[in-house]
Amino acid sequence: MSKYFISVMASCFLLALLSAAPAGAQQLGTLERAVIPFDFIVRGKTLPAGTYSIRRINDDTSEALVIQSQNLRNRVAFETEPFVSRQAPRRSELVFDRYGDTYFLHEIRTGGETEGRELATSRAERDLKRETAKNNVAEPETVAVALY
Numbered sequence: 001m002s003k004y005f006i007s008v009m010a011s012c013f014l015l016a017l018l019s020a021a022p023a024g025a026q027q028l029g030t031l032e033r034a035v036i037p038f039d040f041i042v043r044g045k046t047l048p049a050g051t052y053s054i055r056r057i058n059d060d061t062s063e064a065l066v067i068q069s070q071n072l073r074n075r076v077a078f079e080t081e082p083f084v085s086r087q088a089p090r091r092s093e094l095v096f097d098r099y100g101d102t103y104f105l106h107e108i109r110t111g112g113e114t115e116g117r118e119l120a121t122s123r124a125e126r127d128l129k130r131e132t133a134k135n136n137v138a139e140p141e142t143v144a145v146a147l148y
Contacts, residue, residue: 031055032147033070034094040103042067042076044122050074054094054108054147065108065117080108080117088114092147097140099128106142 033053040047051070057077058064068075088111095107104125109116121129129140 032092034145034147036094036145038101038103040096040105041122041124042105042119043078044124045074045076047074047076063117067105078119080119082115083107083118084115085109086114088112089144093144094147096143096145097125098143099125099132099140102128103143109144 031053032055033051035051036047036049038049040049047067047069052067052074053070054065054067056064057066063080064077065080066075066077089109090111092111093109094105095109096103097106098104104122105119106121107116107118132138132140
């Protein structure tokens with residue numbers, strides 16, 4: 001009877017451990033920070049270079065996020081959609097699309113996970129993309145900034 005009890009308890013512990021790890025990893029976390037060395041645009045608002053925190057707005061969903069400067073002067077809430085990439089990044093990161101000197105926040109990737117969060121392309125970014133294509137300028141450059 002005791003061997004059976006121990007094997008059942010070990011199985012329950014292992015199941016709990018395996019089910020909790022992916023759920024925690026897919027959540028953006030309560031608060032992550034990044035030092036962003038350039039001005040960037042989120043939902044049409046230009047944010048200056050600096051240290052920013054990013055977090056979920058509430059625990060019910062990871063779709064709605066907020067990015068806020070360390071000095072609390074700049075804050076933007078935004079919606080995201082899930083996406084799956086071919087390769088999981090080693091560290092969590094913010095991914096920007098760069099057109100010349102203009103950067104748009106595009107994705108939030110969680111370290112070790114293939115599923116990330118993606119922002120919808122804004123009207124300003126679509127216009128800039130169209131303009132660069134018309135002028136035979138290369139596609140936007142992708143720039144990643146690590147979260148810590």
